[in-house]
Amino acid sequence: MSEPPPYQIDIRGLRKRPKELAPETESRIDEAAEELGFVEREPRKRRGRPKSPRTGQVHARVLPGFSEEIAAEARRRGVQQGVLIEEAWNLYKEDRGM
Amino acid sequence: MPVVTVASPKGGAGKSTAAVLLGTELARAGASVVLLDCDPNRSLSIWAERGQVPDRIRVLADIGEGEIIRTVKEHDRDGTVVIVDLEGVASRLVSRAISQADLVLTPMRATSLDANVGARAVRLVAEEEEVIGRKIRHAVVFTMTRAIRSRAHKGIEQSLRGQGLDVMEPPLMERIAFADLFERGGDLHDMPEGGTIANARDNAAAFAQAVIERLTSEDAT
Ligand SMILES: Nc1ncnc2c1ncn2[C@@H]1O[C@H](COP(=O)(O)OP(=O)(O)O)[C@@H](O)[C@H]1O
Ligand SMILES: [Mg+2]
Numbered sequence: 001m002s003e004p005p006p007y008q009i010d011i012r013g014l015r016k017r018p019k020e021l022a023p024e025t026e027s028r029i030d031e032a033a034e035e036l037g038f039v040e041r042e043p044r045k046r047r048g049r050p051k052s053p054r055t056g057q058v059h060a061r062v063l064p065g066f067s068e069e070i071a072a073e074a075r076r077r078g079v080q081q082g083v084l085i086e087e088a089w090n091l092y093k094e095d096r097g098m
Numbered sequence: 099m100p101v102v103t104v105a106s107p108k109g110g111a112g113k114s115t116a117a118v119l120l121g122t123e124l125a126r127a128g129a130s131v132v133l134l135d136c137d138p139n140r141s142l143s144i145w146a147e148r149g150q151v152p153d154r155i156r157v158l159a160d161i162g163e164g165e166i167i168r169t170v171k172e173h174d175r176d177g178t179v180v181i182v183d184l185e186g187v188a189s190r191l192v193s194r195a196i197s198q199a200d201l202v203l204t205p206m207r208a209t210s211l212d213a214n215v216g217a218r219a220v221r222l223v224a225e226e227e228e229v230i231g232r233k234i235r236h237a238v239v240f241t242m243t244r245a246i247r248s249r250a251h252k253g254i255e256q257s258l259r260g261q262g263l264d265v266m267e268p269p270l271m272e273r274i275a276f277a278d279l280f281e282r283g284g285d286l287h288d289m290p291e292g293g294t295i296a297n298a299r300d301n302a303a304a305f306a307q308a309v310i311e312r313l314t315s316e317d318a319t
Pocket of ligand 1: 108111112116141242243272273274277278
């Protein structure tokens with residue numbers, strides 16, 4: 001058809017080479033890249049609230065007045081009710097020298 | 099077969115053009131080529147939609163940082179060359195794509211701005227080599243060059259070579275046919291004869307051959 005090109009491309013020497021990475025190497029690459037300013041740039045795909053570190057539970061039945069006040073204060077401060085219970089418990093311990 | 103990652107945080111450096119030229123030349127020479135379009139601007143996908151995608155070429159799009167390593171592994175097998183085209187930004191996606199590369203190709207115009215921004219890719223590759231503990235071959239290719247090299251071009255080239263960088267010969271010259279690729283799709287051999295198309299084909303083939311030499315030479319391991 002046409003005359004052969006002056007540069008004959010020869011692909012015969014091309015072969016696969018091992019490039020396996022251990023999982024911890026992958027995260028170390030991300031860290032090293034971040035230090036050079038190569039950072040995550042994708043919109044986060046995760047939805048909903050981040051997971052709460054509050055995984056413990058208390059089982060508290062209280063008189064109606066208390067539960068309403070605690071709920072109102074938590075709402076006002078925008079924290080979970082557990083945060084108020086933690087604070088109250090710290091005060092209790094201080095008070096008793098525990 | 100090998101993985102070539104085309105990376106520079108500089109937009110408009112000629113990355114996508116280099117990726118398409120390399121892919122179409124290798125496919126013409128008989129290799130199966132997978133082009134990974136990792137740029138949200140989808141340059142390669144647009145090229146693929148514009149015209150007939152040449153035989154033996156596949157374009158996969160919408161690959162993000164969560165998919166890149168797995169996707170490269172999936173296609174990195176005997177008989178297939180994987181070419182990764184990236185957005186001109188400094189992102190984690192770029193660094194992960196480099197971690198999977200046999201050769202990182204950094205296109206740059208012969209301007210000090212391109213060279214300075216391109217130097218960030220050079221540092222990143224060096225850093226990753228350290229972390230991974232394997233040599234990652236890295237080469238710079240000048241793009242959109244003129245037949246007569248400007249003084250600025252010569253100065254930048256000398257400085258890069260002085261830093262021990264591998265500067266490819268030939269550069270990708272400024273050619274209408276290279277810009278037309280993205281207007282028309284397909285490869286250089288789909289374009290009508292005449293004008294300077296023969297020179298463009300020679301330039302592209304010599305460039306692809308220079309890439310192959312880097313992928314097959316012993317110190318590429
Ligand atoms: N060697 C070249 N000759 C002529 N035009 C070129 C050449 N390389 C790139 N271009 C043009 O320059 C612009 C940017 O190139 P592109 O490859 O898209 O860069 P990048 O992918 O790095 O952003 C495009 O319009 C492209 O057609
Ligand atoms: Mg591009």
